[in-house]
Amino acid sequence: MSSIQQKVMVRPSNVIHGFKVKHEKVSIWLTHDNNTHYEGYIIGYDEFLNFVVDEVVEVNKKTSKTIELGRILLKGENVALIHAIGV
Secondary structure, three states, X not given: OOOOOOOXXXXXXXXXXXXXXXXXXXXXEEOOOOOEEEEEEEEEEOOOOOEEEEEEEEXXXXXXXXXXXXXXXXXXXXXXXXXXXXX
């Protein structure tokens, strides 16, 4: 008996909505800077995948400096990667 795996397409907005609903802390990397990323909680987004992120901390991996930014808006076209910060 052969097992058949069915592939399911997952929309990016569904993943982002999951982060928002579960109030998961995420790390967001931008396209123009490989040394800096932002950690916080997604509290809103739109159809262009612009994000409102709360309790944001900017983390510079070269200098190990962190800056608390509070609530920010990230333009979707600049976002390269979003992932949940492991629990």
